[in-house]
Amino acid sequence: MDSTVAEQQRILASDWGGGKSPFGTSWSKFMMWIFIISDALTFAAFLITYGFMRGISPEWPKQTEVFNMVLITFMTFMLISSSAVMAMAVAAARASNPKLAVRFLALTIVGGLIFLGCQAFEWTHFIEEGATLTHNPWGVPQFAASFFVITGFHGFHVFSGVTILAIVALRAAMGKYSADGVENAGLYWHFVDVVWVFVFAFFYLL
Amino acid sequence: MAEHHDQHSITYKTYLMTWLWLLVLTGLALGLGYANIDERLKAFLLVCTTLAKILVIAAVFMHLRYERINLILITFAPLILAVILFSFTFPETLGSATHLIRVR
Numbered sequence: 001m002d003s004t005v006a007e008q009q010r011i012l013a014s015d016w017g018g019g020k021s022p023f024g025t026s027w028s029k030f031m032m033w034i035f036i037i038s039d040a041l042t043f044a045a046f047l048i049t050y051g052f053m054r055g056i057s058p059e060w061p062k063q064t065e066v067f068n069m070v071l072i073t074f075m076t077f078m079l080i081s082s083s084a085v086m087a088m089a090v091a092a093a094r095a096s097n098p099k100l101a102v103r104f105l106a107l108t109i110v111g112g113l114i115f116l117g118c119q120a121f122e123w124t125h126f127i128e129e130g131a132t133l134t135h136n137p138w139g140v141p142q143f144a145a146s147f148f149v150i151t152g153f154h155g156f157h158v159f160s161g162v163t164i165l166a167i168v169a170l171r172a173a174m175g176k177y178s179a180d181g182v183e184n185a186g187l188y189w190h191f192v193d194v195v196w197v198f199v200f201a202f203f204y205l206l
Numbered sequence: 207m208a209e210h211h212d213q214h215s216i217t218y219k220t221y222l223m224t225w226l227w228l229l230v231l232t233g234l235a236l237g238l239g240y241a242n243i244d245e246r247l248k249a250f251l252l253v254c255t256t257l258a259k260i261l262v263i264a265a266v267f268m269h270l271r272y273e274r275i276n277l278i279l280i281t282f283a284p285l286i287l288a289v290i291l292f293s294f295t296f297p298e299t300l301g302s303a304t305h306l307i308r309v310r
Contacts, residue, residue, distance in 0.1 A: 024274040033277065037284055044288035048295060055299025064239060076232055084225035087267040091217045183269075190267045194260050200232075201256040205239030206249055 032184045036191045039157075043195050046150050047202055053142040061138035063204050068122070075118045076200050079158075082111025083193040086165075086186045093182035098172050101182060105169035108189065112162040119155050123148075146203070154199055157192045164188060224266045231259045 023030050054060050089104030126147065130137045136144035168185045171177065235255045238248055265271040270278055 023277045025277065033281065037281060040284035041287060044284055044291065048288060048292050051292065052295050052299060055296055073236060077229070080228045080232065081225065083263065083267055084221050087221045088218055091221070187268055190263055194263055197256055197259045201235050201252045205235055206252055
């Protein structure tokens with residue numbers, strides 16, 4: 001009898017056992033992962049559509065000549081750095097050091113805001129040069145359309161991320177502090193960074 | 207507790223090192239963007255640097271290497287589905303789909 005119970009417990013505790021917490025995480029973290037996975041599919045669809053449109057276009061403008069690559073590289077640097085600082089914020093929160101966590105969170109938010117500022121500058125410049133969703137001076141209309149849709153959707157994610165991080169930082173500063181909350185916000189922020197890695201490589205460099 | 211603390215100080219250093227590696231990979235990708243090489247080779251190498259970067263971010267920053275194998279595996283679902291979607295749609299561009307596009 002005892003051995004059957006022990007056997008059942010062993011199965012439930014295994015990775016595929018489907019016990020109380022089959023994925024070994026809190027429900028909130030697991031839900032964040034599910035959200036990230038579905039959101040990744042959205043971006044995958046955008047990038048694949050972009051690949052398809054580029055494939056059927058007779059020519060595609062040379063991005064390194066159209067865009068200010070120094071600015072784009074700086075934006076990439078800001079996002080990667082803020083991601084690293086965010087990871088440190090999670091570590092500080094896990095180590096029960098809310099003051100340090102808030103400081104790291106503030107730095108992450110600053111990084112996100114700088115990124116958004118650069119993007120606003122880039123968009124303004126692009127629009128002033130005559131780019132719209134249906135027309136642009138460099139080539140096929142799909143070039144500017146995919147630029148606006150992909151970077152716009154990503155930029156909106158960065159904006160949401162900054163908002164979420166501001167709420168988390170504010171709550172941590174008020175003492176309403178949960179390491180899980182910081183970690184979940186961090187997962188989302190790293191995901192935004194991951195998406196930018198794809199956009200940087202396939203939209204700006206390829 | 208002391209052991210716990212040590213673990214965290216190692217972690218900060220790991221994050222710093224990870225950040226540096228990510229910057230190196232970004233520099234590499236940037237170099238590839240300007241390199242005057244075959245487009246297909248460039249695409250392949252850019253896919254490699256991108257995959258390396260996302261794996262590093264997921265494993266270290268998102269703590270995926272400390273998660274259970276089933277959670278790690280479901281996070282690969284979008285990537286696998288994206289490869290399937292890409293391999294079904296992209297070959298179409300080699301055929302007669304060019305009428306779908308309007309040149310200025």
